[in-house]
Amino acid sequence: MNKDINIGAVRKNCYRQSKVDGEFMLQMRVPGGVIKAEYLKMAAEIADRWGDGNFHMGTRQTLDFTGIKYEDIDEVNKYIRTYIEGTEGEAGVDMDKVAGKPEQWDPEAGYPTIGARNVTACIGNVHCICGNVNTQDVAKKVEKLVFPSNYHIKCNVSGCPNDCNKANMCDFGIIGIAKIDFHPERCIGCGKCVAVCKHGATRVLSGTPNGIPAKDDCCCTGCGECVRFCPTGAWTRNPKKFYRVIIGGRTGRQTPRAGKVFLNWASEEVVMGALANWQKFSAWALDYKPMYLHGGHLIDRAGYMKFKEMILDGVKLNPECLVAERINWSETEYRSNFSVKAPADHLTAGPGSQDSH
Known part of the structure; x- marks a missing residue:
C-alpha cells in the first residue's frame, strides 16, 4: 500500500521508517x-x-516501539504526552523552549525534534564500585x-575510564575521573595497588625499598x-x-574512528559550560541551516582550532x-583501482596531520 508520507517530518517527530510501507518505529528518550x-x-x-506487541531496547538506551501505523501516529503522540513531560521534566527540560528559543511546544504532538540524540549513561557510582561520578545526574x-x-x-557519559558506555565512540564523550589522595600513615606496603595498576591500568605505581608505593602522576587516568x-x-x-x-568519535560504515581527548581533569562546571555552547557552534558550522549531521562531522568541517575557540567561549577553566x-585525526584512504595482487606497500597512508580531519 503506497502512502504519501513526509518521511522527514515523521523522523523529526522521533519515528523511524520501517521496511513495511506505512509502518514506523517510535523512539522514546530515556535521559x-x-x-x-x-x-x-x-x-x-x-x-x-x-x-506489534514488542519493544526494542535501543542502542542509545531509548524505548523503541515497532509496527506503529502511520495513521495512528497522532493518537500515539497524544498518549505519550505524560511520558515526555515526566521524563524530560525530571531532567530539568523546559518543553516550552526549542533550541533555546521561546517557541510553543504542542503537548499533543509528541516529540518536537529528534535532536539531540538520547544522552546515554552507565549506572555510575549510584551502584557500580568502579564509578567515580553520578552519571545519571550528569x-x-x-x-x-x-x-x-x-x-x-x-x-x-561513563562513570570511570573503563568506559562501559563507549564515551570514546561518540561526538562528545564524558568520563568521570578521580584525583587520588595517598595517606602514607595507612599504608602497610602490601603492594596490591602496584599490582592492580600494572595489570589493569596505566602502570604509574611502582614499589620502593621501604614498601611505600611511588607514583608517576603524569599518566594517571584517574x-x-x-x-x-x-x-x-591508604x-x-x-x-x-x-x-x-572525548570529542569526534563515531561509528558508521564510511569513516568510523575513536575520539580524542579534548579536556582532562575538567570540573563539571567546565564540561557543562562547553556543552552550553554546542548549539551556537553547530549553528555556525552549518551556516544556521539545521541538517541531520552529527557533531564529529561538524568538528571536521570547522577544524579543531575553531571548534575549541567557540566551544570554550566564556568558559572559565578550573586550575x-x-x-x-x-587534535589530529588520520583517516584511511582507499584506491578505487587497487588490485588484490598489488604488494602491501601500495596501500596509501592516511592524509597526515590536518586540523579538519
Whole structure:
C-alpha cells in the first residue's frame, strides 16, 4: 500500500521508517538510561495497542516501539504526552523552549525534534564500585542543555575510564575521573595497588625499598582501581569530581574512528559550560541551516582550532583542567583501482596531520 508520507517530518517527530510501507518505529528518550518503573506500564500499552506487541531496547538506551501505523501516529503522540513531560521534566527540560528559543511546544504532538540524540549513561557510582561520578545526574544536566534542538549531537557519559558506555565512540564523550589522595600513615606496603595498576591500568605505581608505593602522576587516568584494592584505605578518591572529555568519535560504515581527548581533569562546571555552547557552534558550522549531521562531522568541517575557540567561549577553566593544544585525526584512504595482487606497500597512508580531519 503506497502512502504519501513526509518521511522527514515523521523522523523529526522521533519515528523511524520501517521496511513495511506505512509502518514506523517510535523512539522514546530515556535521559541517562534510567526512568521510573511506572513508565513501563505505558510502554506495554503503546506496544500492545498501536505496535506489534514488542519493544526494542535501543542502542542509545531509548524505548523503541515497532509496527506503529502511520495513521495512528497522532493518537500515539497524544498518549505519550505524560511520558515526555515526566521524563524530560525530571531532567530539568523546559518543553516550552526549542533550541533555546521561546517557541510553543504542542503537548499533543509528541516529540518536537529528534535532536539531540538520547544522552546515554552507565549506572555510575549510584551502584557500580568502579564509578567515580553520578552519571545519571550528569546526563540529565546535559539533557537540559542539548534537548530539544534541531542540531544533532551524540553524548555518552561513563562513570570511570573503563568506559562501559563507549564515551570514546561518540561526538562528545564524558568520563568521570578521580584525583587520588595517598595517606602514607595507612599504608602497610602490601603492594596490591602496584599490582592492580600494572595489570589493569596505566602502570604509574611502582614499589620502593621501604614498601611505600611511588607514583608517576603524569599518566594517571584517574580510574580509582588503587582505591578499590587497597585493604587499608591508604588511597582515597578526592571529593572533588573531575571529568575527561572525548570529542569526534563515531561509528558508521564510511569513516568510523575513536575520539580524542579534548579536556582532562575538567570540573563539571567546565564540561557543562562547553556543552552550553554546542548549539551556537553547530549553528555556525552549518551556516544556521539545521541538517541531520552529527557533531564529529561538524568538528571536521570547522577544524579543531575553531571548534575549541567557540566551544570554550566564556568558559572559565578550573586550575587543574588541561586542554588539547591540537587534535589530529588520520583517516584511511582507499584506491578505487587497487588490485588484490598489488604488494602491501601500495596501500596509501592516511592524509597526515590536518586540523579538519
